[in-house]
Amino acid sequence: MSMQRxxxxxxxxxxxxxVEAAFAVFARSGYVASSVSxxxxxxxxxxxxxxxxxxxxxxxxxxxxxxxxxxxxxMIAGKAGIDVFRALVEISAESQQQRGMVQLYTILSxxxxxxxxxxxxxxxxxxxxxxxxxxxxxETARERRQLNPGVSPLQAALESVAFTEGLxxxxxxxxxxxxxxxxxxxxxxxxxxxxx
Amino acid sequence: MSMQRxxxxxxxxxxxxxVEAAFAVFARSGYVASSVSxxxxxxxxxxxxxxxxxxxxxxxxxxxxxxxxxxxxxMIAGKAGIDVFRALVEISAESQQQRGMVQLYTILSxxxxxxxxxxxxxxxxxxxxxxxxxxxxxETARERRQLNPGVSPLQAALESVAFTEGLxxxxxxxxxxxxxxxxxxxxxxxxxxxxx
Numbered sequence: 001m002s003m004q005r006x007x008x009x010x011x012x013x014x015x016x017x018x019v020e021a022a023f024a025v026f027a028r029s030g031y032v033a034s035s036v037s038x039x040x041x042x043x044x045x046x047x048x049x050x051x052x053x054x055x056x057x058x059x060x061x062x063x064x065x066x067x068x069x070x071x072x073x074x075m076i077a078g079k080a081g082i083d084v085f086r087a088l089v090e091i092s093a094e095s096q097q098q099r100g101m102v103q104l105y106t107i108l109s110x111x112x113x114x115x116x117x118x119x120x121x122x123x124x125x126x127x128x129x130x131x132x133x134x135x136x137x138x139e140t141a142r143e144r145r146q147l148n149p150g151v152s153p154l155q156a157a158l159e160s161v162a163f164t165e166g167l168x169x170x171x172x173x174x175x176x177x178x179x180x181x182x183x184x185x186x187x188x189x190x191x192x193x194x195x196x
Numbered sequence: 197m198s199m200q201r202x203x204x205x206x207x208x209x210x211x212x213x214x215v216e217a218a219f220a221v222f223a224r225s226g227y228v229a230s231s232v233s234x235x236x237x238x239x240x241x242x243x244x245x246x247x248x249x250x251x252x253x254x255x256x257x258x259x260x261x262x263x264x265x266x267x268x269x270x271m272i273a274g275k276a277g278i279d280v281f282r283a284l285v286e287i288s289a290e291s292q293q294q295r296g297m298v299q300l301y302t303i304l305s306x307x308x309x310x311x312x313x314x315x316x317x318x319x320x321x322x323x324x325x326x327x328x329x330x331x332x333x334x335e336t337a338r339e340r341r342q343l344n345p346g347v348s349p350l351q352a353a354l355e356s357v358a359f360t361e362g363l364x365x366x367x368x369x370x371x372x373x374x375x376x377x378x379x380x381x382x383x384x385x386x387x388x389x390x391x392x
Contacts, residue, residue, distance in 0.1 A: 030226070030228055030229075032226055033229050107306045107307055107309070109306075109365060109369075110302045110305075110365065111306070113299055113303070114225075114299070123369060127366060127371070128371075155382070158363075158366065158373060158379070159359065159379075159383060162358075162362030162363040162365070163355065163358050163359045163362055166357065166358030166359055166363075167354075167362075169306065169358070169362075170323060170354065170358055170361075172309035173309060173320050175327070177350065183354070183355075187355060
């Protein structure tokens with residue numbers, strides 16, 4: 001029994017190492033051009049050994065994406081109205097320390113606009129969820145009289161998501177003027193009566 | 197002589213067909229995952245036959261990108277200040293009829309954030325040029341007293357480019373609320389005293 005537990009721990013740690021390697025390879029080459037054998041080499045395993053833990057490239061991608069989203073969800077959980085945007089500014093500021101992850105999301109979400117891409121549904125659902133939650137946060141701010149008059153919650157949410165995605169692209173392209181956290185704050189501030 | 201001319205015309209037409217095929221393949225699979233042999237199949241040529249016209253995948257990419265940019269440059273040429281933004285709204289509205297091209301640019305510009313990508317320099321230069329020209333147009337609008345007080349031309353240009361890029365991504369993901377032309381107009385209008 002205790003040996004089984006030890007093996008479980010070892011297996012969980014192995015899975016974690018594989019997810020890290022998959023992240024590194026996807027961030028370097030994008031999803032389409034990456035291979036399971038490349039990920040196996042990165043983590044120092046054989047391809048059959050890796051496939052014992054994850055049954056293919058789509059499963060690896062799923063694990064990589066879930067890990068990152070769980071972190072962001074945690075930072076927003078329990079917040080409402082203008083506080084959601086304060087948390088989003090914080091998430092944007094942290095992104096500036098995670099170039100590989102930002103690059104991975106940027107490449108994958110672009111590739112995944114093709115409906116045949118294995119992450120297509122995932123990215124469509126994710127964007128829809130972010131826009132919906134952000135529109136709800138704008139709406140709550142409106143009810144609390146923190147939103148400027150004339151601002152439509154849904155339009156503001158679409159604009160904010162579009163801006164955030166596009167700013168990451170410019171930052172990845174090397175625009176030194178871009179500060180992801182501060183520019184998100186400046187951008188959001190135009191919608192509110194009180195500054196973030 | 198007339199036969200040479202005929203051959204030249206035929207060769208130019210062949211090149212045009214190859215560029216169209218390269219566009220279709222890149223738009224479907226992105227640049228990294230596409231192959232010259234796939235493009236050759238698309239246009240119904242042998243791979244050596246195709247390589248007689250273009251000496252590799254990077255040259256094909258270059259030809260595809262140049263064709264599109266020439267069109268946009270033409271629509272902006274000779275305009276200044278607020279008229280530049282009116283032309284940009286028009287270009288955005290036309291994009292909505294060219295999903296394949298928008299998708300190609302979105303995927304390529306994301307892939308090309310890797311400095312090893314053959315189109316890296318191209319996309320960095322292109323974004324820098326667009327931001328610089330847009331900042332200049334905001335500055336001209338300011339001199340003509342068409343810009344709202346407190347707007348920084350460079351910041352407004354970065355925000356506008358980021359927004360435009362991100363909105364295309366949302367549109368490609370299937371957000372039916374997105375109208376590229378109208379939302380660009382609404383977005384730009386916040387910066388100006390007179391509506392576009």
